[in-house]
Amino acid sequence: MTYVLGVSAFYHDSAAALILNGEIISAAQEERFTRKKHDSSFPINAIKFLLKDNKIELSSIDYIVFYEKPFLKFERLLETYLAFAPSGFKSFKMAIPIWLREKLFQKKFILDKLKENFSDINKKTDIYFSEHHLSHAASAFYPSPFQEAIILTADGVGEWTTTSIALGKNNSIEILDEINFPHSLGLLYSAFTYYTGFEVNGGEYKLMGLAPYGNPIYKDIILKHLIEVREDGSFKLNMKYFNYATGLTMTNNNFDELFGNKPRKKDSKIEKFHMDIASSIQSVTEDIILKIVRSLKKKYKIDNLCLAGGVALNCVANGKIIKEKIFKDVWIQPAAGDAGGSIGAALAFWHLELKKDRKAKDNQDSMKGSYLGTKYSNDEANKELDRIGAVYEKYNYEEMIDIVAKEISKGKSAGWFQGKMEFGPRALGARSIIADPRDENMQKNLNLKIKFRESFRPFAPAILKEKVQEWFDFKLTSPYMLVVANILDEKKIKFSDKSYEGLEKLKEKRSVIPAVTHVDYSARIQTVDKNTNYKFYDLIKKFEHITNCPILVNTSFNVRDEPIVNTVEDAFKCFMSTDLDLLVIENSILKKEEQFK
C-alpha cells in the first residue's frame, strides 16, 4: 500500500490529489472548501478531505509531491527582470519580497503548514518536486486509455516552459520539445482576455464564448504584429506589445494603439469591437494548435494524442482537432489547468521516480469520470438538511428520478447534488444546475436569474452517450465536456431574414434545443455514460421518455464569482440565493416555495 499525495498551489486553483498504488482515489480543489474562487493558498482543506475520505492519517502518506520547482520559477523571474531592466522595477519590487517570504522556500513552508495542522506528521516526511509541464504531461498521459501517445501541454507558463511536446510510452514520459517564456500561447490568450475586460486566469472561457458573436477581422493584424507562427506551429511573440513579463498588466499602450482602443473596463458594455477581437484571437489560437497537432502527427506518426494545460480547456480548438481526424484518438485531462497538476505530480512520481509499471485500460481512462471529491449518503445529507432547517421530502430513487424529470420537462430548473463532487472546472452531473434545453427563454433566465452572469454565455448539453450522433456532428465520446461540435442540420432552425449583429443573435431560436445551441450552432457536449454516472444517466433517460429529447442543460452549480458548491449547506445557500425551483440532494427534493412556510 503506497500512498502518494500530489499538491498544486501558490499560483491559482490549488488542489490536492491522492493516489494509492498508482490508482487515483480522491482529488479536490481548495476553492471548494474556502469558497474563494481560484484560491491559490496551500490546499490544507483539500488534504484534510483526502485523508478523511480515505480514513487515513497524514503519517500513512508515503510521498508528498509538489507540482513544480520553485527555484526554477524564481530563476525565470530574476532573469526576466534582468533582461528587461530597468523597466519592470515596480513589479519587481512587489514580487520579490513575496517570493522571498512565501514562495521560494516552499519545502519549509509546506512542511510547516502540515505540522500546524497534523500532529502525526512523520519526522521523515519529505517533499518531492516535479516540474510544471511534466506534471501536466503526466496528468494527461497516465490516466489516459493509451499505452502510447504524443502529449501536448500548453498554458501560461510553468517554470520556463509554456508549451511542451512529450512522448508517453508505457510508464515513461520523454520531453521532446519545448517553447519557453515569454513566448506563450496561454499568455497570448490571457492578454486578450485582459484586453476585453475579463479576469485573467478565469475569464478565458468567457472570451471563448464571446467569439462566435464576432468576426475575425483582426486576425491578420494579430499574425502580422503580435505573433510569428512557423509552419510546424511553433511561435514567437513580439514583446513590444505585451507587458506581462515585467509589468502589472498583460498588454501595453502599443497594444492599445494597434487595435485603436483601451482595454475594456469590467462591467462596461461589450461592444462589437470586443466580439471581433474575441473571434480573431480564438481563430488564431485554433490555427496555431491545429498546426502544432498536424506537425506532431507528421513527425512522430503516433496514433494517440493527450492534451493538458490551461489551453487544453479551449474546447472549440479541441473540437477542431477531433473533427480534422489528425489523430486516431484524443484524450484530454478534465482538470487540464493547474489543479490537475496535483494528479500529474503524484503520477509522475509513481511511474518515473518509483518506476512502477503502467497498463492502460482499453477504451477507459482512470479518472473515474472525474468524480473524485466529497460525497454524502442519503442519511448524511438529510441530517444536514435538518440541521439547517430546510423543508424537504424524502423519496426512493425511482420516485426521485421520476419527479425531477417531470418537473424539468415542465420548465423548472433544479440544483442537482449527487454522489462525489467533480474534480476540475466542469460540473458533470454531480454538482450541476439542470434544465430543459428546448425552452427558448432558458438561456436568458439561467444566465440572468440563476447564474447572475453575462447574457451571452452559452450552456452545455448533457446527452445520453448512445444518442450523441443523432443530435450532433460528433461520433466519439466527450465525458468531460471538453469538446465542441455542431448540432446536426435537421435539428437546426434557420435564422430569419432579419440580420442580427452581436448579442442580438441571441434573439434567434437557432435549434430545437436553443438553450444549449450557441449562435454559431455549436455546443460544448457532455456525453453521459451509465457506467460513470448512472443517476445522471437515468434522469436524462427519464426526461427523454417524457419529451423525446435525450438532453439536459448542464451548468455548474454556483453563481457568478463563486466556486461550485461543495457541501449540502453550500447547495442550500445557492438554491436560496437564486431563482432555482428545485434542489435535489441525493434522494431528497426541496421545493423553493416550501422553504418559506
Next chain:
Amino acid sequence: MFKKKFKKIDNLFKFEISDNVTKNVTAFYDFAPFPNYKNHQNKHSLNSIGENNFLFKQLKKFLGNNSNFIEIGSGTSQVSNYLAYGTNNKIYAFDPTLKSLEMGQLFAKNNNINNIFFVNADIYDDVIESNSFDVALCSGVLHHTRDPYESFSKIPKILKKNGYVIIGLYNSYGRIRTKIRRMFYKYFGKKFVIFFDPILRNLNKDPKKNAEKIKSWINDQYEHPVESTHSFDEVLRWFELHNIEFINSIPSCDCATSVPSDIFKKSGITNKMERIFQQIRMNFNSFGDEGGLFIFIGKKW
C-alpha cells in the same frame, strides 16, 4: 408575532404611529430615504456589497439558517435584504418611515426575496410580542429617537432567551470631530464640510457619480433633526439593567485590539480608563471619519 392591529399590504405590516418626534424623523426620511438602492442593483450585487462589510458579513454567518431576525430602523432595508438573500431565515425589517420600507419591499419583490417582512411601526408603540427573535439589530437609530434608553429598553423584551442584540450608536467621544463640523456647517454650509469631512472629500472626487451619496451623507450627518451621543459605559449600564450580557464591541474595549476578529466571541469589558482611551482613539482612525458610530453586542440571559 404582533400585539396590535395592523394593515397588511403584501408582506408589509402597517401600524399607527403616535409619537410626534418619530413623526418628525419620518418626515425627514420621507424627504431623503437612506441609503438608496443603486440603479440596476440586484440581489447578487447587493450580496457582494454585504460580503465586503465586516459587521454584516459576520452577522449573516452567525445567523446561519432558520433564525428569526429583526432590524429595527431598517430604512430602505438594504441590510435586511442582504441578510434574507440566500437563507431560510425570517427577516423582519422594522422602520417608521413607510416610503423607505416600500423601497426595500420593491427590491425584495423584484428580486424574488421571499423570506423578508416589512413592519411599518414605531419602537415606542410596542407592537411586537415578547420572545420573538434570535437576533435584533438596531444600528444608527436609537440616537435619532426622543429617548434612546427608552427605545433600547423595548428591544430585550422581543428577544428570545439567549438571543443577541446588536446596537450601533454615535459615540460621545468618537463624534467630536463631526460635532465640530456640524457647528461650522450651520454657518458655512456644504462648501465647508465637503472639504473637512473625509467621507465627503472622497465622494467629491467624482461629484457627478456620487451626487446622491453626497446628499444622503450630508442629510444624515449634518441635517438630522434629532441626534444624541452615548458612551461605552452608558450602554454597559443599559445592558446591565436589562439582563444583557456584554459580548463584544466595535471598536473593542481592549486597547490592544482595535476591531475584534470574531464579534460574537465573548470578550472582556476591561477597565474604565481603557474604555475611555478607546473612545477618544476613535477620533484618530476611520471610526471618527465615519461619524463616530460604535457597535455593542450583547446576549440576553
